[in-house]
Amino acid sequence: xxxxxxxxxxxxxxxxxxxxxxxxxxxxxxxxxxxxxxxxxxxxxxxxxxxxxxxxxxxxxxxxxxxxxxxxxxxxxxxxxxxxxxxxxxxxxxxxxxxxxxxxxxxxxxxxxxxxxxxxxxxxxxxxxxxxxxx
Amino acid sequence: xxxxxxxxxxxxxxxxxxxxxxxxxxxxxxxxxxxxxxxxxxxxxxxxxxxxxxxxxxxxxxxxxxxxxxxxxxxxxxxxxxxxxxxxxxxxxxxxxxxxxxxxxxxxxxxxxxxxxxxxxxxxxxx
Numbered sequence: 001x002x003x004x005x006x007x008x009x010x011x012x013x014x015x016x017x018x019x020x021x022x023x024x025x026x027x028x029x030x031x032x033x034x035x036x037x038x039x040x041x042x043x044x045x046x047x048x049x050x051x052x053x054x055x056x057x058x059x060x061x062x063x064x065x066x067x068x069x070x071x072x073x074x075x076x077x078x079x080x081x082x083x084x085x086x087x088x089x090x091x092x093x094x095x096x097x098x099x100x101x102x103x104x105x106x107x108x109x110x111x112x113x114x115x116x117x118x119x120x121x122x123x124x125x126x127x128x129x130x131x132x133x134x135x
Numbered sequence: 136x137x138x139x140x141x142x143x144x145x146x147x148x149x150x151x152x153x154x155x156x157x158x159x160x161x162x163x164x165x166x167x168x169x170x171x172x173x174x175x176x177x178x179x180x181x182x183x184x185x186x187x188x189x190x191x192x193x194x195x196x197x198x199x200x201x202x203x204x205x206x207x208x209x210x211x212x213x214x215x216x217x218x219x220x221x222x223x224x225x226x227x228x229x230x231x232x233x234x235x236x237x238x239x240x241x242x243x244x245x246x247x248x249x250x251x252x253x254x255x256x257x258x259x260x261x262x
Contacts (some may be wrong), residue, residue: 035221038214038217039217039218039221041214042214042217042218046210046211046214046246049207049210049250050246050249050250050253053203053250053253053254053257054249054253056187056190056191056194056253056257057253057256057257060187063187063190064187067185086172086176090169090172093165093168093169094169096165097162097165100162128176128180131180132179132180
């Protein structure tokens, strides 16, 4: 509510400091990635889900066009990106549940969990595609 | 917005005891997503291929059709709640915020309707 501070002739209230003022830590990075992957999934991931369903309903020809786009190099970039966003958001989401019960706020365990969620997100993505492509 | 009484100055500006409800719904839908997306990811991995025939057969079964229908409702609900927070954090001007929230709600309701229609069509044949 930055604009209300000056308009009513009241004394300017202190604003919360933003990103650039903090010393970087794993929790900050994980929080930002949680938001990025979540909103990425909401826009690209769910959009892709609807395209997949829509072309599947529209018939074999429409679905063949979807498959052609999805299996191209840029299609694979999007699919791998969406799957990474999914596994990353899943892992950092589970971290949020752990924080919600009041656990994992000590500096050491918080840093460990923060790094772990990002590493696991990448590991699960690689495992998922390894199973699909190598079977 | 009023400018006299203290209640007039704060009315409409912030928490009116809706925050906890939003927070809880985000957790409930997150639990739903955890179950449904795990089921969906495992189902995708277990499918022999992603050809048209295989997927039409898969959707013709009651459990996949029900699961994907629930997945659509739960993930879009969760996404709506999450994107609302993003809008509230980054869009400060009240007119733009109202427009962004209205657009978000329209898109989400339209998308869910489309997704559920597709699943119904796939489940009940007629294509």
